[in-house]
Each structure stands twice: as C-alpha cells, then as structure tokens.
Amino acid sequence: MVKSKNTEEKILDSAREIFMMKGFEGARMQEIADHAGINKALLHYYFRSKEKLFASIFNKILSQIGPAMLTFINEEIPLEVKIWKFVDSYLELMKKFPRMPLFIINEISINPERIIGHLNFSDFLDLRKLEKILHDEHGKGRIIAVDVKHFIVNIIGLTVFPLAAKIIIQRNLQIQNDEWHQFIEERKKVIPETIMGWLKNMD
C-alpha cells in the first residue's frame, strides 16, 4: 500500500509492481487496486482499460532503459571504460526494479504487436559508430577482430541474464538472498574482465 502520493501515481506504482510480478495475463485489476489502496472502478476511471494501463507503465519503463545505454557509446572514453560504465549503470538501475529485464523480454516475446514502436534501441545505440570503434581498435592492434553483433549480445547477455534468471541461478548455485547483492557487485568486475579477455586474446 503506497502512501502520500496522488492517486494516479499510486496506480502507476502498483500497476508496475503487479504487472512485473505476474505479467500482463497473470495480473489482476483487483490486485492492482488492492495494492494501491483503492477500488477497481478508479483504475478504469483513470486508464479506461487494462491494456491502456499496461501500455502506460510499459512505455515508462522502456524510457528508463535507454539512458543506461547512452554513456556506453557516446562519451569519448576508452573502450574498456565504456563497457565498465554500461555494466555498472545497468546493474545499478536494475537494483530498483529487479524483475524488469525478464518482464520486458517476456512481454515483448509473447506479444510483439502490442509493443511495436517502443522497441527502438537505435535511438541510443548507433551500431555503425560502435562498429567503427571496434574496427579502429583492431586496426591499432589493440584487440582482435570481432563482429559488433556478437560484441553487443555478449555484453548484454552477461549483464542481463543473471538478473532475468535470478531465481533459477540462486537455487542452483546456492546463493542466498543476502549474498545475491554481493554476487551482482562481483559481476561488475567479472563482465568487463570477460569481454576484455576475449578482445585481447591475441595468440
């Protein structure tokens, strides 16, 4: 139950919470209303339908992810620092909303039509610019030649996967709740090490 906020904010906060926990299909308007401390009718008064309420929070969420990728590419800093900054800012953002990565991947995969138009990372991530950076670094003999697509998938996979699969990883690797935070902190070091080890593997 959220306090000292106007009704619309309370609804949006509760909707985000419940939708992230249960997904679109599993979420119940009644549960969202209860969580916000109001009744169902008010939800419809403010957002007309479940679909529209969902769209509202989904847009909000996606707009928060872009900035985390901006620093990755645009600043004039060494490649290694770019990677470190991306991993750090992404993992920090996800501390607030740990269910966000899985939620986004799943909702888009189940219902891509609902999302069309919101899914453009090209605003934040200029593939060609990144490709040029990798190409130049290789030209200077600093790194091996790599495909920019695998470069991106590697970094994002190493960063996002443990968050998305948190429960499975915790159970199978026997990481208790109070150790999880530490594990994620370690990844801030491990991920850049992994990527740079790969890029500098010059045998």
Place this chain on the structure above:
Amino acid sequence: MVKSKNTEEKILDSAREIFMMKGFEGARMQEIADHAGINKALLHYYFRSKEKLFASIFNKILSQIGPAMLTFINEEIPLEVKIWKFVDSYLELMKKFPRMPLFIINEISINPERIIGHLNFSDFLDLRKLEKILHDEHGKGRIIAVDVKHFIVNIIGLTVFPLAAKIIIQRNLQIQNDEWHQFIEERKKVIPETIMGWLKNMD
C-alpha cells in the same frame, strides 16, 4: 493440427506449443484443444485440470534439458572441449524448441512454488567437481583463477540469453529470420572463444 498420434500425445504436443507461446496464464484450454483437433472436455478427461496439464509438459521439458549439461562435466576431455560441447548441444536442442529457455525462466520466476522439486540441476551439474577442474587448471598455470559461479553464469548467459531475447535482438540488430540460424551457428564459435579468452588472459 497434429496427425497420426494417439490422443494423449496430441494433447501434450499441442499443450507444449500453446503454453510456450502464451505462457500459463495466457494459454487457453480451448486453443490447446483446437490445436490438437479435439474438444475441451477431452483435455479434462486426460489431465483433469489446466494446472495438471501444465505440470505434465513442464516436467517433460525440464527432463530434456539435463542431458545437455551432462557432457559438459562428466567426460574426460579438455576444458575447452567441454565448453564447446555444452554450447553446441544446448543450441542444437533449442533449435527444436526455440521458446523453451524464456518459457522456463519466466514460468519459474512468476510461480516458483508450482515448480519446486523439478529444479535441481545438481543431478547433472556437480559444482565441486567443476570447481576442482578450474582449480587444477589454474594450478597448472593454464588459466586465471575464477569463481565457479561466475564461470557457469557466464557460459549459460552467453548461450541462453540470445535465445531468450531472440525477438528483441533480431529487431535491434537487424537480423532477418533467414539470417538468425547463421547467427546462432556463429555463436558456437564465439562463446568458447569468449570464455577461453577470459580464462587465458594472463597479463
């Protein structure tokens, strides 16, 4: 519509298809029945409830994943070959059921209670044995010292993430459907390279 199979098999095949596509909450018994070419009542005749039908296919699916991990650890082969074998067998298995990884991660995360008991990778993956291998290799000066947990998360993340986030990756990296297969084939080489580059980064 599935043909030339007994009714129970038709139901299980259809249920797997629909559940994987829509998730537990999004799936409809009617849709499963239509897909199997029968009517709703028969679903209940064979499996009593949606929950039980879901449990049946979920168990079946999880039991197919274990073996892909077995080769990874038990065979007496070099570490690099182990990694290669894991990635190869896992990606091959997922060609048949591309939605499996995301489906499993999501259903377990949304409803861990329903799954308890099926989630024990320790049958296939002996952490201590793997830890010993990494420790010995490090002792021989062949690799750097790494935490076995990050080792596993790295390998699985690099392998599973692109499958789970397929649609998002395809759209943002502009990979067409007919190029996706090629992209996954490339990863069979990229992932072992990434891991080994990390492990052998001896500066």
Place this chain on the structure above:
DNA sequence: GTCTATAAAGGGATAGAC
C-alpha cells in the same frame, strides 16, 4: 474415449450515487 451442452467462477468494465 469422444462428443454436446451447461454449470460455476473469474475478471474486466460500466452505471449511478455521493
């Protein structure tokens, strides 16, 4: 075993009072 018909419950949405 398989079907049609229907019960029973769930859940999104609206009407109307305050």
Place this chain on the structure above:
DNA sequence: GTCTATCCCTTTATAGAC
C-alpha cells in the same frame, strides 16, 4: 474523484449422451 453494486463475457470444469 471515489465509492458500491452489478453487468456480462470469458474460461475452466463437469454432466451426461453416444
């Protein structure tokens, strides 16, 4: 803006004929 009461369609599940 916020509430209660209620509508009504959807969906799971069962009854009963064949």
